[in-house]
Amino acid sequence: MRIGIGYDSHRLIEGRNLVIGGVEIPFQKGLLAHSDGDVLCHAIIDAVIGALGIGDIGSHFPDTDPQWKNASSIAMLKYIVEISSANGYGVSWIDSTILAESPKLAPHIESMRNALAQSGIPSGIINIKAKTGEGMGFVGRQEGIAAYAVCLLRKIR
Numbered sequence: 387m388r389i390g391i392g393y394d395s396h397r398l399i400e401g402r403n404l405v406i407g408g409v410e411i412p413f414q415k416g417l418l419a420h421s422d423g424d425v426l427c428h429a430i431i432d433a434v435i436g437a438l439g440i441g442d443i444g445s446h447f448p449d450t451d452p453q454w455k456n457a458s459s460i461a462m463l464k465y466i467v468e469i470s471s472a473n474g475y476g477v478s479w480i481d482s483t484i485l486a487e488s489p490k491l492a493p494h495i496e497s498m499r500n501a502l503a504q505s506g507i508p509s510g511i512i513n514i515k516a517k518t519g520e521g522m523g524f525v526g527r528q529e530g531i532a533a534y535a536v537c538l539l540r541k542i543r
């Protein structure tokens with residue numbers, strides 16, 4: 387088995403849609419990024435890449451690459467899950483925590499698990515937790531949103 391950890395954060399700005407875990411969440415701000423800024427997806431991607439030991443999200447999706455500009459992060463995750471499979475590893479478990487002061491994310495967690503499953507990782511092995519920053523730091527000041535994820539891979543062949 388292999389384990390990997392991922393972390394991501396993005397700045398909240400006006401004029402962008404808020405996409406977390408592949409779900410568009412009604413909010414007055416969105417996350418600034420080359421792609422859709424999906425912090426949860428990006429943390430999971432880095433966790434899978436970390437477990438595979440093949441670099442990081444920046445080496446697979448450079449922000450100079452027009453192919454991934456405004457890309458769906460679910461498509462990016464699907465691409466990495468396919469690389470994992472090609473390397474002989476399947477995902478056994480994903481656990482994650484999103485840090486956001488607002489909006490409230492609990493009502494969207496089931497939708498996120500289902501959206502993330504479009505990457506090929508079954509929703510039944512994806513756990514998502516949501517916390518606030520208790521008013522502290524960049525999360526607490528609503529300057530941005532962050533996410534952590536861990537991934538357990540198992541050898542499938």
Ligand code: MG
Nearest residue numbers: 394395425428
């Ligand atoms: Mg990111």
